[in-house]
Amino acid sequence: MKRLLLAAALLAACRVGPEYERPELSVPDSFAAPVATELGVEDERWWRTFGDPVLDELVEAALAGNRDLRSAAQRVREARAVIDIEGDANYPTVDGRAGVVRRKPSTAVAGGQFLPSDPANLHSLGFDARWEIDLFGYNARAIEAAEASYGLALEDARGVLQRLVAEVARTYVELRGVERELVVLRESLKSQEDAARLVASRVDAGLSSELDATRIAGLVASTRAQLAPLERARASRVHALALLLAETPVRCSERLTFVGRLPEPPTAIPAGMPADLLRRRPDVRRTERELARASAMTAQAMTELYPRLSIGAMFGWESQYIENMFSGDSLAFGAGPSLTGPIFRRRIIEAGIEVRTAQQEQALLAHEQAFAVALRDVEDALVAIAFTAERQRALQDSLAAERRSEELATGLYEAGLADFLAVLDVQRSVLAAESELARARTDRAVASIALYKALGGGWELEGDVLAPSSEGEPAPGG
Numbered sequence: 001m002k003r004l005l006l007a008a009a010l011l012a013a014c015r016v017g018p019e020y021e022r023p024e025l026s027v028p029d030s031f032a033a034p035v036a037t038e039l040g041v042e043d044e045r046w047w048r049t050f051g052d053p054v055l056d057e058l059v060e061a062a063l064a065g066n067r068d069l070r071s072a073a074q075r076v077r078e079a080r081a082v083i084d085i086e087g088d089a090n091y092p093t094v095d096g097r098a099g100v101v102r103r104k105p106s107t108a109v110a111g112g113q114f115l116p117s118d119p120a121n122l123h124s125l126g127f128d129a130r131w132e133i134d135l136f137g138y139n140a141r142a143i144e145a146a147e148a149s150y151g152l153a154l155e156d157a158r159g160v161l162q163r164l165v166a167e168v169a170r171t172y173v174e175l176r177g178v179e180r181e182l183v184v185l186r187e188s189l190k191s192q193e194d195a196a197r198l199v200a201s202r203v204d205a206g207l208s209s210e211l212d213a214t215r216i217a218g219l220v221a222s223t224r225a226q227l228a229p230l231e232r233a234r235a236s237r238v239h240a241l242a243l244l245l246a247e248t249p250v251r252c253s254e255r256l257t258f259v260g261r262l263p264e265p266p267t268a269i270p271a272g273m274p275a276d277l278l279r280r281r282p283d284v285r286r287t288e289r290e291l292a293r294a295s296a297m298t299a300q301a302m303t304e305l306y307p308r309l310s311i312g313a314m315f316g317w318e319s320q321y322i323e324n325m326f327s328g329d330s331l332a333f334g335a336g337p338s339l340t341g342p343i344f345r346r347r348i349i350e351a352g353i354e355v356r357t358a359q360q361e362q363a364l365l366a367h368e369q370a371f372a373v374a375l376r377d378v379e380d381a382l383v384a385i386a387f388t389a390e391r392q393r394a395l396q397d398s399l400a401a402e403r404r405s406e407e408l409a410t411g412l413y414e415a416g417l418a419d420f421l422a423v424l425d426v427q428r429s430v431l432a433a434e435s436e437l438a439r440a441r442t443d444r445a446v447a448s449i450a451l452y453k454a455l456g457g458g459w460e461l462e463g464d465v466l467a468p469s470s471e472g473e474p475a476p477g478g
Contacts, residue, residue, distance in 0.1 A: 023288075
């Protein structure tokens with residue numbers, strides 16, 4: 001038995017199948033779009049760069065209450081428990097047993113004597129033990145696969161976290177953008193109502209025609225009609241934030257008093273190098289863990305071609321009469337090895353290996369594709385930031401020119417040197433330019449959020465927010 005155990009221990013070091021190696025991907029030296037700096041994302045809490053305390057509060061509330069994130073944390077907890085289950089396969093199992101059986105022996109001849117045919121009871125009490133020695137790494141590969149699955153669940157949770165933070169920030173910025181449009185519209189409406197009163201007084205004095213009065217009245221009504229869609233858009237975003245925070249719309253509304261101004265995004269966002277995406281992006285890291293799991297399962301399938309060794313043992317007492325249960329004659333024990341291996345299943349096992357190998361190749365392609373998508377996301381976000389900033393500057397110049405035109409047209413009209421139609425046209429242009437500028441500023445802030453998301457910002461927070469809720473459970477470590 002000692003020699004058998006020694007041989008088993010030596011064979012257990014001979015794992016079947018190739019060891020997993022992290023793939024080397026072809027990574028460009030830099031992004032195609034211009035990048036302000038080549039520094040990495042230093043503060044994972046990137047939303048703080050907007051300098052908005054309300055946004056900070058909303059993100060923290062979402063990290064604490066969002067149901068999708070809490071569910072993802074429980075999947076991480078589940079995956080960790082599977083590692084413990086697979087790890088226990090390397091240790092002996094011991095089961096206790098106790099029972100009584102009413103049995104009628106066979107009357108067949110045994111040893112030249114007829115057995116008694118009367119029914120009798122058989123009482124038993126003892127322990128059964130079994131230990132499967134991992135000769136060729138079947139259990140070790142199962143542990144590897146479970147650890148990769150844990151990493152996969154962790155990256156899934158990080159992805160949920162990343163998307164959650166970006167969605168909260170984007171929805172909040174859009175909310176403030178809508179509020180800014182409402183401010184512009186209300187100020188324009190007030191200006192138009194003042195102009196309507198001026199026209200009415202001029203009509204009464206015979207200095208303007210009734211046509212001017214009807215035109216300004218139509219403009220006022222048209223501007224007022226634009227308020228309802230914007231109010232609806234604001235309410236819709238409040239409700240979206242309430243869902244993200246797992247709060248009621250009433251509670252969320254209390255957090256979001258009307259501000260009417262946009263949070264300012266940072267003027268430059270450190271994008272880092274393309275290779276940083278392999279370290280930061282949860283979706284890229286997830287596909288790498290998927291590949292590691294597929295590799296372990298391929299190696300595990302290869303071990304099916306080899307025999308499996310287990311050692312069994314039993315110890316206990318058996319007696320027909322319970323009062324003699326613990327006498328020396330009732331003692332029973334036994335131990336011995338068993339070896340099982342495939343004989344007529346080789347073709348099936350080889351087909352299984354082929355299945356796992358194909359799945360591993362698919363996982364590699366998915367990893368490469370995830371990195372390519374990550375590169376595209378960053379490039380798109382960088383281009384969006386550049387063009388939205390350029391558009392914002394152009395609209396600011398346009399608005400300044402339109403406001404100057406409004407001053408000139410109003411002055412000429414009051415002096416009786418211009419038709420009121422010119423004033424109306426300029427006021428429409430001013431309103432349009434201010435609304436477009438508000439939307440452009442919103443688009444620029446949203447583009448900044450998209451870049452932070454594309455860069456994988458925020459995933460370092462898992463130690464704070466992905467800890468399972470059970471008491472004493474350690475936080476995921478990565």
